Amino acid sequence: MGDVNRSLTLEGSEQGFATTRVDALLGWARKYSLFAYPFVTACCGMEYMALTSPRYDLARFGAEAPRFSPRQSDLLWVVGTISQRQAPVLKRIYEQMMEPKYVLAFGTCASSGGFYDNYTTVAGIDKVIPTDVYIPGCPPRPEAVMDGLMLLQDRIARNERRPGVVKPRLDPVAEAKALVQIRKSAKDPREVLPAIKTEEARSLIERGGGTK
Amino acid sequence: MSQIALDKLRERFGASILETHSAFGDDTAVVDPAAWKAVCTFLREDPALDFDMPVDLCGVDYPNRAAVGRMEVVMHLYSISQKHRIRLKARVGDEDMDGAEIDSVTSIWSGMNWLEREVFDMSGVRFRGHPDLRRILMYPEFEGHPLQRTYPADRTQPLVPYRTEDEAGMPLNKLEPFGYDEGMPFGRQGPHPRAEDN
Numbered sequence: 063m064g065d066v067n068r069s070l071t072l073e074g075s076e077q078g079f080a081t082t083r084v085d086a087l088l089g090w091a092r093k094y095s096l097f098a099y100p101f102v103t104a105c106c107g108m109e110y111m112a113l114t115s116p117r118y119d120l121a122r123f124g125a126e127a128p129r130f131s132p133r134q135s136d137l138l139w140v141v142g143t144i145s146q147r148q149a150p151v152l153k154r155i156y157e158q159m160m161e162p163k164y165v166l167a168f169g170t171c172a173s174s175g176g177f178y179d180n181y182t183t184v185a186g187i188d189k190v191i192p193t194d195v196y197i198p199g200c201p202p203r204p205e206a207v208m209d210g211l212m213l214l215q216d217r218i219a220r221n222e223r224r225p226g227v228v229k230p231r232l233d234p235v236a237e238a239k240a241l242v243q244i245r246k247s248a249k250d251p252r253e254v255l256p257a258i259k260t261e262e263a264r265s266l267i268e269r270g271g272g273t274k
Numbered sequence: 275m276s277q278i279a280l281d282k283l284r285e286r287f288g289a290s291i292l293e294t295h296s297a298f299g300d301d302t303a304v305v306d307p308a309a310w311k312a313v314c315t316f317l318r319e320d321p322a323l324d325f326d327m328p329v330d331l332c333g334v335d336y337p338n339r340a341a342v343g344r345m346e347v348v349m350h351l352y353s354i355s356q357k358h359r360i361r362l363k364a365r366v367g368d369e370d371m372d373g374a375e376i377d378s379v380t381s382i383w384s385g386m387n388w389l390e391r392e393v394f395d396m397s398g399v400r401f402r403g404h405p406d407l408r409r410i411l412m413y414p415e416f417e418g419h420p421l422q423r424t425y426p427a428d429r430t431q432p433l434v435p436y437r438t439e440d441e442a443g444m445p446l447n448k449l450e451p452f453g454y455d456e457g458m459p460f461g462r463q464g465p466h467p468r469a470e471d472n
Contacts, residue, residue: 147413149434181420181430182412188446189436224444 085221092136092162093215094124099135101155104142106169109201118204123211132158143171144184156191164214167196168207176200196227237265276301276358279323286316302361307343310364311377317351317360318382325351325360331389333397335423340369345397347376371398371422378404396421
């Protein structure tokens with residue numbers, strides 16, 4: 063921040079212009095002007111509200127403006143469980159959006175149906191509409207959602223429509239296996255707690271947190 | 275709590291009260307479905323009982339009890355003035371759910387309207403004399419009644435056809451970490467029947 067008045071000279075040209083490809087320029091422009099249509103159906107909506115609050119400042123990504131008409135929006139946020147009864151509505155909303163359009167599945171239910179493995183729930187919105195980014199979590203933390211948004215921006219900039227998934231920072235299965243291993247290999251029960259603390263510190267550093 | 279209600283019911287209806295039991299203050303009467311409406315009217319109108327609040331109505335399916343009536347209609351009542359509760363049960367329907375009919379009590383408690391529609395929708399019990407017996411939770415195109423134990427656990431009835439891989443132009447397998455085995459398939463033992471597709 064600080065140096066707002068710094069002037070920038072573009073390299074490669076004495077006249078001050080830059081060359082690029084049209085699709086790259088379009089991708090760059092699209093990635094910072096995502097007009098959102100929030101399709102909020104369930105409890106993930108609370109986390110969506112937190113996400114759109116000033117604390118997380120979605121304006122940094124150019125994605126803060128909601129449009130409550132699908133005809134004016136580029137990005138469909140599907141936030142929450144989609145029931146079979148609601149699927150036609152979701153599909154219709156999607157079809158009303160203008161190209162290019164992107165879809166973001168917010169939370170485990172929208173991504174895969176979550177634990178609603180039953181007669182009334184669509185097991186993931188990709189059964190009905192194409193989906194660009196999946197964000198697991200029940201609900202996902204706003205940080206995970208911002209990861210997803212940046213993942214989507216990256217895809218848009220590279221003009222790539224392959225779906226992406228936000229990877230959880232913490233793999234609970236690996237973590238549990240490590241803890242079981244510690245418990246098994248300890249000869250003295252008093253060794254267990256210090257060993258767990260060491261493992262937690264190591265895992266935190268591996269995930270990019272804590273102090274090195 | 276409402277032993278008085280059970281006593282009064284037995285005295286008044288005799289053989290129509292098939293069994294009663296009380297455990298830890300919960301009083302239950304199993305009622306002959308033919309006497310359902312008469313019993314409810316009595317519970318509502320007797321001043322000492324005065325059950326003025328319909329709390330809940332639901333259907334419980336016992337497929338191996340087809341001899342006495344497979345679907346149990348369970349009603350919970352509360353009296354705001356007398357501060358007591360009672361649970362009524364009636365068993366209807368044979369193993370194919372034929373004859374799963376019972377009188378509607380919407381004329382006694384108008385609040386029972388939607389509850390009876392829910393039991394009809396979920397369990398398939400038909401309420402005689404209900405003013406508007408339609409599905410309330412599922413969509414009209416839905417076939418069958420999902421809370422019957424004979425409804426297949428993995429049967430879905432999509433309103434919009436699911437996308438095919440040709441349409442999508444890409445494989446539609448679930449991406450990591452989403453698989454068929456994620457989440458909590460409650461009460462399901464062994465691998466998911468669709469697991470081999472993944």
